[in-house]
Amino acid sequence: MSYIPHTEQDRQQMLAAIGVTTIEDLFDAVPASHRFPKIDIPPALSEYEIAAELKAYAEANDHAGNFAVFRGAGAYHHFVPSAVNHLLLRGEFFTAYTPYQPELSQGTLQAVFEYQSMMCALTGMDAANASHYDGATSLAEAVTVALDVTRFKRNKIVLSGGIHPQYREVVRTYHQGRQIEIVGDDQPRSAAELATLVDSDTAMVAVQYPNFFGQIEDVKALAEKAHAVGALLVAVVNPVALGILKSPADLGAAIAVGEGQPLGVGLQFGGPYLGFFSIKQEYVRKIAGRIVGETIDSDGRRAYVMTLRPREQDIKREKASSNICTNQGLMALAACVYMSLLGKNGLRHVAELCYHKAHYAAAEIEKLAGFSVDRSLPFFNEFVIKCPVPVEKANAALLEQGIIGGYDLGADYPHLAGHMLIAVTETNSKAEIDALVETLKALT
Amino acid sequence: MTHEPTIYELSQPGRIGANLPSLDVPKADPLPADLLRTELKLPEVSELEVIRHFVRLSQLNYAIDKGFYPLGSCTMKYNPRINEDVARYEGFAGLHPLTDGEGAQGALALMYQLQQWLAEVSGLDSVSLHPAAGAHGEFAGILMIRKYHIDRGEPQRTKILVPNSAHGTNPATVTMAGLSVIELPADDKGDVDIEALKKICEGPERDTIAGMMITVPSTLGLFERGILKIIELVHDAGGLMYMDGANMNALMGVVKPGKLGFDVMHYNLHKTFSTPHGGGGPGSGAVGVNEKLKPFLPAPHVDIIEPGTDDEAPLYGFVTPEKSIGRLKAFHGNFGMHTRAYAYIRAYGGEGLHQVSRHAVLNANYIRVGLSDTYTVPYDRACGHEFVLEGHFEGVDKVHALDISKRLMDYGYHPPTNYFPLIVPEALLIEPTETETKETLDQFITAMKKIAQEAKENPELLLSAPHKTPVSRLDEVRAAKQLVLCCAPLLKDS
Numbered sequence: 001m002s003y004i005p006h007t008e009q010d011r012q013q014m015l016a017a018i019g020v021t022t023i024e025d026l027f028d029a030v031p032a033s034h035r036f037p038k039i040d041i042p043p044a045l046s047e048y049e050i051a052a053e054l055k056a057y058a059e060a061n062d063h064a065g066n067f068a069v070f071r072g073a074g075a076y077h078h079f080v081p082s083a084v085n086h087l088l089l090r091g092e093f094f095t096a097y098t099p100y101q102p103e104l105s106q107g108t109l110q111a112v113f114e115y116q117s118m119m120c121a122l123t124g125m126d127a128a129n130a131s132h133y134d135g136a137t138s139l140a141e142a143v144t145v146a147l148d149v150t151r152f153k154r155n156k157i158v159l160s161g162g163i164h165p166q167y168r169e170v171v172r173t174y175h176q177g178r179q180i181e182i183v184g185d186d187q188p189r190s191a192a193e194l195a196t197l198v199d200s201d202t203a204m205v206a207v208q209y210p211n212f213f214g215q216i217e218d219v220k221a222l223a224e225k226a227h228a229v230g231a232l233l234v235a236v237v238n239p240v241a242l243g244i245l246k247s248p249a250d251l252g253a254a255i256a257v258g259e260g261q262p263l264g265v266g267l268q269f270g271g272p273y274l275g276f277f278s279i280k281q282e283y284v285r286k287i288a289g290r291i292v293g294e295t296i297d298s299d300g301r302r303a304y305v306m307t308l309r310p311r312e313q314d315i316k317r318e319k320a321s322s323n324i325c326t327n328q329g330l331m332a333l334a335a336c337v338y339m340s341l342l343g344k345n346g347l348r349h350v351a352e353l354c355y356h357k358a359h360y361a362a363a364e365i366e367k368l369a370g371f372s373v374d375r376s377l378p379f380f381n382e383f384v385i386k387c388p389v390p391v392e393k394a395n396a397a398l399l400e401q402g403i404i405g406g407y408d409l410g411a412d413y414p415h416l417a418g419h420m421l422i423a424v425t426e427t428n429s430k431a432e433i434d435a436l437v438e439t440l441k442a443l444t
Numbered sequence: 445m446t447h448e449p450t451i452y453e454l455s456q457p458g459r460i461g462a463n464l465p466s467l468d469v470p471k472a473d474p475l476p477a478d479l480l481r482t483e484l485k486l487p488e489v490s491e492l493e494v495i496r497h498f499v500r501l502s503q504l505n506y507a508i509d510k511g512f513y514p515l516g517s518c519t520m521k522y523n524p525r526i527n528e529d530v531a532r533y534e535g536f537a538g539l540h541p542l543t544d545g546e547g548a549q550g551a552l553a554l555m556y557q558l559q560q561w562l563a564e565v566s567g568l569d570s571v572s573l574h575p576a577a578g579a580h581g582e583f584a585g586i587l588m589i590r591k592y593h594i595d596r597g598e599p600q601r602t603k604i605l606v607p608n609s610a611h612g613t614n615p616a617t618v619t620m621a622g623l624s625v626i627e628l629p630a631d632d633k634g635d636v637d638i639e640a641l642k643k644i645c646e647g648p649e650r651d652t653i654a655g656m657m658i659t660v661p662s663t664l665g666l667f668e669r670g671i672l673k674i675i676e677l678v679h680d681a682g683g684l685m686y687m688d689g690a691n692m693n694a695l696m697g698v699v700k701p702g703k704l705g706f707d708v709m710h711y712n713l714h715k716t717f718s719t720p721h722g723g724g725g726p727g728s729g730a731v732g733v734n735e736k737l738k739p740f741l742p743a744p745h746v747d748i749i750e751p752g753t754d755d756e757a758p759l760y761g762f763v764t765p766e767k768s769i770g771r772l773k774a775f776h777g778n779f780g781m782h783t784r785a786y787a788y789i790r791a792y793g794g795e796g797l798h799q800v801s802r803h804a805v806l807n808a809n810y811i812r813v814g815l816s817d818t819y820t821v822p823y824d825r826a827c828g829h830e831f832v833l834e835g836h837f838e839g840v841d842k843v844h845a846l847d848i849s850k851r852l853m854d855y856g857y858h859p860p861t862n863y864f865p866l867i868v869p870e871a872l873l874i875e876p877t878e879t880e881t882k883e884t885l886d887q888f889i890t891a892m893k894k895i896a897q898e899a900k901e902n903p904e905l906l907l908s909a910p911h912k913t914p915v916s917r918l919d920e921v922r923a924a925k926q927l928v929l930c931c932a933p934l935l936k937d938s
Contacts, residue, residue: 002791002792002796003521003522003524003718003791003878003879004799004800004803004878004879005879005880005881006803006806006881006882010881010882011806013882014806014807014810014882015806017810017813017814018806018809018810018813019813020826023802023803023805023806025826026805026806026809026826027667027698027805027826028826029666029667029668029669029825029826030667030698030699031671031672031699031704034699034700034703034704035698035699036697036698036699036798037567037697037699037700037703038697038794039564039565039696039697039794039795039797039798040564040794041561041564041565041789041793041794041797042793042794043793043794043795043796044790044791044792044793044795044796045790045791045793047526047791049790050526050530050787050790050791051526051529051530053790054530054533054554054783054786054787055530055533055535056550057535057536057550057551057553057554058530058533058534058535058536058550059535059550060535060549060550060553061535061536061539061543061547061548061549061550061551062539062543062547062548063534063535063536063537063538063539063540063543064534064538064539064540065534065535065538069540071540071542071543073542074541074542074774074775075540075541075542075775077538077540079464079465081461081462081463081491083461083491083494083495085532086495087495087498087499087502089528090498090499090502091507091508091509091510092502092503092505092506092507092509092510093502093505093507093722093723094507094523094528094720094721094722094723095507095508095509095523095720095721096505096506096507096508096721096722096723097513097515097518097520097721097723097724097858098721098723098724098725099723099724101506101849101853101858101859102915102918103850103853103910103913103914103915103916103917103918104505104506104853104858104913105504105505105506105723106448106501106504106505106914106915107500107501107502107503107504107505108501108505108723108724110448110450110501110504111498111501111723112724113450113929113930113931114450114451114452114931116929116930117450117452117930117931117933117934118486118487120929120930120934121484121485121486121934122484122486126929126930126936127929127930128929128930130724131725133576133577133580133726133773133778134576134773134774134775135774136771136773136774137576137580137772137773164774166771166774166775167774169770169771170770170771170772170773170774172770173587173742173769173770173771173772174583174620174772176587176590176591176622176769176770177587177590177620177621177622177623178622216475216479242481242484243484244475244480244481245475245479245480245481246478246479246480246481247481250481259774266537266538267537267538267539267540267541268531268536268537268539268541268779268780269536269539269540269541269543269548269551269775269776269779269780270541270774270775270776270777270779271541271576271726271773271775271776271777271778271779271780271781272576272725272726272728272778272779272780272781273774274726281936284927284929290724291929292929293923293924293926293927293928293929294923294928294929295918295919295920295922295923295926295928296918296919296922297915297916297917297918297919298916298917298918298919299915299916301447301915301916302447303447303915303918305918305920305923307920307923307924307927307929308924308927309920309924312612313579313612313613313615313616314611314612314613314864315612316612316616317612317615317616318615318616318618318619318624318625319619320612320616320619322616322620323579323582323583323613323616323617323619323620324577324579325577325578325579325612325613326577326578326579326714326721326724326725326726326727327577327724327725327726328576328722328725328726329721329722329723329724329725329726330720330722330723330724330725330726331722331725331726333498333722333723336451337494337498339486339487340451340461340486340487340489340494340497340498341460341461341462341489341491341494342460342461342462342464342486343455343459343460343461343462343486343487343488343489344484344485344486344487344488345460345488346460346461346462346464347484347486348484349464350464352467353464353465353467355472355475356467356469356470356471356472357467357469359472359473360469360470360472363472378475378476378479395544399544399547404540404543404547407542426464426465429468430468430469433469
């Protein structure tokens with residue numbers, strides 16, 4: 001019976017010890033009228049059959065093993081060193097629970113502590129938590145922190161339309177039960193235009209860096225305005241871009257959040273990923289989720305433990321600011337191992353590869369008749385192109401050539417119908433980029 | 445065990461642990477210098493040193509793979525290895541979340557089938573795999589209840605009944621959704637106090653009741669004997685019933701929550717359906733509903749877009765339910781957990797899942813009876829998949845549940861859940877799961893009895909425990925007061 005080890009003799013001895021005749025006797029408290037319904041699910045398969053069935057499902061997908069991927073829009077196909085997966089498969093890591101018993105969890109705790117440190121290094125912030133579910137939920141949690149920091153007396157949240165459309169949806173879902181106003185993303189606005197919406201009722205203003213279109217906006221004036229009125233500037237950041245770009249702390253952000261998937265986590269059809277959340281020292285006690293701190297044990301040895309626990313739901317119950325419990329521990333470990341392997345030079349190198357390859361692709365596409373590239377602002381590894389044919393048609397032609405093309409912006413941004421968002425990473429070889437360009441060329 | 449240096453302490457300038465590609469295109473003009481950073485404090489370590497560091501760290505952990513892990517309410521069952529393999533198939537692991545529908549049919553078909561099976565297990569009509577964890581599923585469920593009442597023109601229904609034995613996530617979820625909690629007491633047998641519930645449901649707050657959240661079996665590990673009456677009272681008052689499915693491991697093929705009358709529940713795929721806990725996630729918290737709440741399910745939701753024929757599979761795709769509460773995370777859910785849960789259900793089939801619950805309950809009762817002459821078992825009746833006992837002894841006031849837990853570590857066990865549920869003094873919540881052998885349970889019972897004896901004869905052994913772990917008890921007050929949250933190189937000058 002798969003993973004149940006009991007022999008018939010075990011069962012008989014155990015029932016006798018309990019003092020009942022059958023296992024059914026243990027369920028007397030369940031209403032008899034509803035007891036023991038049949039579960040209509042097909043009979044068990046062998047391990048061999050399970051593997052074959054799932055292989056068939058897997059192979060029915062257009063995936064990065066068979067296709068060149070130029071799609072990003074919040075999830076990126078980066079190279080993940082083998083060592084990452086080997087370490088994630090250590091049973092001591094992946095079959096452990098949340099480190100509530102620190103004497104038995106120093107491995108997980110120290111790894112989280114190191115992960116927190118690296119996220120601080122990238123973002124320039126003073127503290128980071130052990131992760132949220134993903135970049136979008138990190139942003140939604142940042143709203144709660146901003147409302148809390150401004151004592152729930154401010155009612156306005158300003159979001160740039162350059163933030164991932166799905167992240168903005170998640171913020172609205174999370175806060176539908178609150179009497180707050182979420183504004184700013186109803187039309188395209190520059191950072192300076194966004195600043196005009198920020199006033200003394202504003203708890204938070206959020207921008208994405210680089211933004212959803214891959215562009216690096218100048219947020220200086222916006223940061224100054226936020227500071228002047230006492231609102232928190234929140235930056236949604238791509239961690240790989242931070243391999244070369246100035247940190248969000250240098251831009252004047254109080255909180256930096258984002259999707260950690262580019263740091264050693266596969267595409268996996270959207271999850272599990274990890275949302276990172278880092279913050280300035282003065283707000284650290286407002287942060288939701290688990291945080292690991294350094295301390296000593298009773299023999300004076302350095303050790304790690306989950307700290308600031310009284311903020312959390314299991315202690316504070318209905319007074320907790322978030323219900324988060326399980327987070328994305330193993331994915332944070334992946335990011336930690338990835339950053340340890342690449343180190344400062346490796347991450348910078350990956351960021352530079354992304355940057356140069358994206359700019360090569362943009363320059364080549366720009367040469368094609370009918371295509372243009374949005375160069376209104378500097379960009380990192382994603383850029384917007386205007387296509388002479390519908391994006392759907394372009395992507396169908398690319399797929400024929402073994403290429404997953406860019407993201408069709410028309411659905412989320414009606415004024416960008418006919419525009420495609422192209423992402424380039426270190427995994428895209430020059431040959432792949434040239435094939436992309438050739439296929440686009442053939443469309444005109 | 446000597447302490448492990450931090451990765452920063454292992455760093456030497458100039459080292460790297462990854463073999464990365466070189467640039468194969470012409471260099472572009474650099475970004476303006478004022479956009480660029482000048483320093484990046486990441487460690488510089490060779491690949492071997494990284495491997496050794498994390499392997500040594502892993503060895504400081506306790507885990508299911510190392511031994512018995514009877515952590516109540518967490519269902520620490522065996523995590524099958526085939527599940528890890530299938531989740532890593534390139535067709536899943538390398539699948540972009542924004543792949544056009546036709547190119548993701550394998551993933552969508554798998555998700556659709558898993559939704560159907562989870563619905564079948566619970567007797568509910570529709571399941572969403574969108575939430576990322578149990579608490580996220582709870583949030584989805586309570587938002588749906590809220591929106592349901594608003595949609596029916598009853599926005600004043602803003603109160604959720606929650607028993608005092610509930611998981612902390614329940615009341616926290618209610619607050620997060622902008623609703624408020626009415627706490628319900630338990631009676632002396634561990635069931636919800638029906639009279640107290642009746643008073644509220646028939647009292648002045650009747651028209652403000654949005655619903656009730658309840659865990660079945662309860663967090664005390666008990667099947668609520670009055671469950672049908674509870675559901676009837678709340679429904680009569682106009683409220684909806686939410687089941688916290690954290691304890692579903694006791695229910696498969698035992699009872700279907702949807703048939704009992706529950707309107708909505710969440711599943712913890714990382715408990716009942718064996719996806720690993722990962723040292724604190726990722727989880728996956730599917731949410732199931734009946735017809736009433738179907739239009740309110742989170743988006744995106746997997747459905748059949750074009751029905752299939754005898755020769756052709758249907759076309760699957762994402763839809764937004766008519767009155768959806770909206771999107772709770774980017775993309776679709778923790779898909780990597782869906783593949784694992786799918787493989788798990790396949791390994792058992794319907795009858796096998798029923799056997800899972802039967803044996804989980806058998807194992808829990810076996811330990812309960814084995815310890816009932818040594819420890820106080822406050823609710824001494826047949827339990828579900830877990831049970832609670834009191835971790836203190838008459839005449840030995842200074843020994844607490846925590847001390848028993850710490851001493852268990854010396855015997856090679858992970859302790860049970862401590863101090864939860866809150867309504868039992870010195871609670872130790874024990875959940876063995878079905879994947880443990882009788883021998884393991886016997887050894888655990890023996891260890892618990894020895895500890896009880898030690899508590900009376902040599903309490904110091906417990907008070908100073910653990911003795912055999914990589915570190916001894918920690919100074920948690922210092923951690924919170926001095927607040928060191930980063931490795932030394934990242935600490936700002938104070």
